[in-house]
Amino acid sequence: MEGLPDRQAADAVRGRIDLKYALSLELSDPGFDFTILSDFRARLVQGEAEHLLLDAMFALFKERGWLKQRQHQRTDSTHILAKIRAINRLMCVGATIAVALNSLVSWLGHWMT
Numbered sequence: 001m002e003g004l005p006d007r008q009a010a011d012a013v014r015g016r017i018d019l020k021y022a023l024s025l026e027l028s029d030p031g032f033d034f035t036i037l038s039d040f041r042a043r044l045v046q047g048e049a050e051h052l053l054l055d056a057m058f059a060l061f062k063e064r065g066w067l068k069q070r071q072h073q074r075t076d077s078t079h080i081l082a083k084i085r086a087i088n089r090l091m092c093v094g095a096t097i098a099v100a101l102n103s104l105v106s107w108l109g110h111w112m113t
Contacts, residue, residue, distance in 0.1 A: 010034035018095040027102075 013019045014031035044050045061067040
């Protein structure tokens with residue numbers, strides 16, 4: 001998503017709340033070793049499963065109305081970039097709200113009980 005090398009991507013997952021949220025990880029999750037990313041890509045290609053991942057993505061995009069049947073799709077279109085930007089912003093807002101609420105609960109936890 002951000003064009004990071006494997007090592008930096010793994011470090012980002014360990015240190016950033018928004019990435020943990022996007023991967024459905026607990027905040028205390030220690031993350032993963034960066035070599036797993038290259039191993040995953042190698043296994044996808046070796047098993048010729050990269051098309052399964054792409055097909056699953058296309059099915060989701062069609063289900064949400066981002067792709068239409070039998071039409072020319074432009075991946076550089078402004079509306080596609082705008083939807084991606086909106087999703088990223090929404091994920092960041094959700095992660096920020098979760099952090100704020102967790103901070104309030106830890107700071108004012110005695111009021112919750």
